[in-house]
Amino acid sequence: MYLRTVRSKGTEYVQLAHNHRSGGQTRSEILYSFGRKDQLDLDALRRLVKSISRFLEPEEVEKIQEELGMDWPFEFLGSRKLGGTWLLDGLWRGLKLDEAFNRLLSQRGYRTPVERLIFAMVVNRALAPASKLAMEHWVANEVWIEGLPEVEVHQLYRAMDFLLEAHDEIQRDVFYAVANLLNLEVDLLFIDTTSTYFEIEGEDPDGDEADGFRKRGRSKDGQPGLAQVVIGFAVTRDGIPVRCWVWPGNTSDMNVVEEVKRDLNGWKLGRVVVVMDTGFNSEENRRILQGTGDAYIIGEKMRLGKDGKPPDALKRAGKYKKLENGLEIKEVVVQPGSVAHRRFVVVYNPEEAERDRKKREDIVAEAERRLAELGNLEGKEHTKAVCELRAHATYGRYLRQAKNGALKINRAKIRQEEKLDGKFLVSTSDDGLSTEDVVAGYKQLWQIERVNRQLKHTVDIRPVYHRLEDRIRAHVLLCWLALLVIRVAENETQCTWYQMKRILSTLELGIHQTRHGELCQTNRVTEEQKALFQALHIKPPARYLAIPTPRSA
Template identity: 65%
Template sequence: MYVRTVTSKGIQYAQLAHNVRDPKTGQPRAQVLYTFGRVDQLDLDALRRLVRSIARFLPPDEQAQLQKDLGMEWPFRYLGSLKLGGTWLLDGLWRRLGIQKTLQRLLEACHYQTPIERLLFAMVANRALAPSSKLAIEKWVAQDVYIDQLPAVEVHQLYRAMDFLLEAAEAIQREVFWTLANLFNLEVDVIFFDTTTAYFEIEGEDADGLRRWGHSADDHPKMAQVVIGLAVTRDGIPVRCWVWPGNTGDQNVVAEVKRDLNGWKLNRVVVVLDTGFNSEANRRILQGAGDHYIIGEKLRVGPQGVPAEALRRGGKYRRLPDGLEIKEVVVGGDSAARRRFVIVRNPEEAERDRQKRESILAELRQRLEALKQKQGEAHTKAACELRAHETFGRYLRQTRGARLVIDAAKVRREAALDGKFVISSSDDFLPAEDLVYGYKQLWQVERVHRDLKHTVDVRPMYHRLDDRIRSHVLLCWLALLMIRVAENETGQTWRQMRDLVAPIDVGRHATAHGEVWQVRPLTEEQKALFQALKVDRPPHYLKIVTPTRKTA
């Protein structure tokens, strides 16, 4: 098939033709398929549209070559798309929370050539949207997402940004805290604190460093780990983080936490802690500078322990609106050892404890009968295993005749603890119910710990240097900070918000006049989310890049 011209009466005509073989003579002859008309009167725009329409069926490289050969400009050419919704939303929060301004102010005296603030935002956004290694962020930024003023990164730049983050960690955490407190009118008089652990996929531990063996909260006792501490407001917003060697015990970190919080010059702080931090030394530290504590007490500390004495005290329980029963007890009178306790009983939990214990005792009686013990005989292997059993052994005692029997006194003591927990406080003015509800809010820290491990994927960590590990935790903290603010403001989970904005992308189109970056139209739900978070929506046309003209 080809285009030919013929002349008739001195006028040229353009025709679309192809050759067919004459059935009689066997010779090829031209067959006209379409006549375009006079050459001097051709509709050139119509011909261009025809060429473009036909070229759609050619491979992309041949289309480009055809365009080059013919000197034709196509209306537009699709170049690809980048994900925009998640990074745009987080960038808006990043700016609204003052993190960008804080970093820029701290960077003024450093004179970096690389965009440190943008690099830090990219790593934080990556933790919140698609957690990956620092090396993988190179591809993520260049090919997957759009980040304003950051078209590409190199991994060595990310590490330099992490170094700066660690250098400025104290100032960043302090200024972000006060910005949040003023922006959202946060109640910062009560701070919840707890620790967790994060492990490393390595064999052994560091002889002198953060990666050490210790008690694992992740059920990975054979892996080196670090201990991570988080201070959380009563609204569930993490406002500070710490990192210690993996063999650090909870009771050894309270002094540092108290010192760092005092450095923020808060008027008054009540620190809420779980039982693992409870010691006489820690309680003295927490009462320093006019501050106070609410702390959990261990129930099973022996009959001479102070909590046991508080449990033995008489008094009437009073019922709270949520069904809990509380009783306030003061031990020590007016002496220096005076302590205030609140004993809490949950009737529903007490019934569950009773049923669970009765089930255990019923099984224990059957196992004792199966032993067929005789007075004065040595224990069999089965008897030894039963006595050492983690669950059943706690209810057993051995008689003078070496027989195993159920310890009725131990059963009565356990029954007296059904559904109960005990807290103490150094504050004599907070109502008992406020102490109880304050302690129960420790679940806010537990939730942040879960998000730390399952949303921003702090673990497992592949960093080796102590500074890199600390900086990595700071990045995860910043990501959690924005996530919790977003959840508090919208009432939605981060997963719901992330999935809602995930379809928002920006398409790149090449035109004769430059590149056009067009954003997918937003749905009403997406618009409502941006409005709830007070973040500007992305424009329909993100940017138009015109080619620069070369000057002579």
């Protein structure tokens, strides 16, 4: 087999031919004609070489490719995760968060792509939480983020400085961008706090560089010995976190209401009903929450004073109304018609009452067993055991000490507790809300509890690698933005973020090196991935995200 050139009427043609013997004579047979030599079809030649190359040694193939200037086969350089970053970028732009940031950035003279840097840090919290230093490798080697091929840690810190510097404007602009696009109902806002701790020795002294920010306080993580900060969120009835706050670790819930109310008033939201749990309840806080014509729904303590007696509202007679969900409710108004009048709603859950009863019976039975064991002890050993049992947080509440010092089951306490089984108490300053709406609003506090869980288990706010107050505050803002886009995605798709990450995990971007440059190609989008993109009104990625420009001949 060989290539030959033949001339016809002054024009040369290139042919693929081979010789074979027939009847004792050698004859030439044309296998393929490549056409005129001056108009040679190089693509046809390349296709032929590719086919033949399958039967050659690698060294021979490489030599042929070099001689013919071929780009086949591509050299595979690696792949990047694309699914999660593509979806979040589409959602980020769809919510016009990029426009909100760029509008604020236009007033400042940054040379680095600050909006892209902030987006990258938000995406990192949502997909693979890590330190800012680790993000250098993550952005450059593990994921594909449009407009940001690589980052340096000092650029990330500078973007965090901007985030904190403009945090009031950012939170306001982000809120209005999201609220207008999603038609968020903000007439009902849930407020709650959580805490996150630092694994450091001691706490920040007052007046130092960190300004006493990491402080010991009432831990909501079960880590009372560690320094912490307190984080607050305002969450809509759809579970969208629209505002966040950070306070020193020794700040109590009682002391945050005034700042929260002042910040929300600055947004001029119209009339808002704020829903809070029992920990925020005080006469002063209730007064603040009613300011500017707003109202509150707030949880009430079920036991008052040292004796743990129930409040008067629980003692008032009245007929319960049964709801479709099985709850029973009744309204109680204390001092009606006076300035000091207050409106309460008593809620009774029969199923919860049964659980409370069984739980108490188990505790009392164990307390009786431990009391019986005391009879086998004498002297100091007996005295120590009695003190420990009396002071026990669980069993001690159902015990009383007789005049002779002996411990007995407190039957009066048990009868008192029976009256509280399955009940909770809510008050509101809004006389226009129905009792059903008051209860429904308070029951929706689980929305903010879900946000608090996702803060710790989805965007992994811990461990916090920062020491200075400004860095800590900026870190919390990044976590808030990550929670915001995650909750929007969950609401629109009716999927959990964990499910979405699993579905998107197979969508990657392959990078190939050709003679003309790098070629970036995605694998095919699955039906599940298409459904996610469609639900969020995001266009799926094209098969080729970067096409090399052929070199001139």
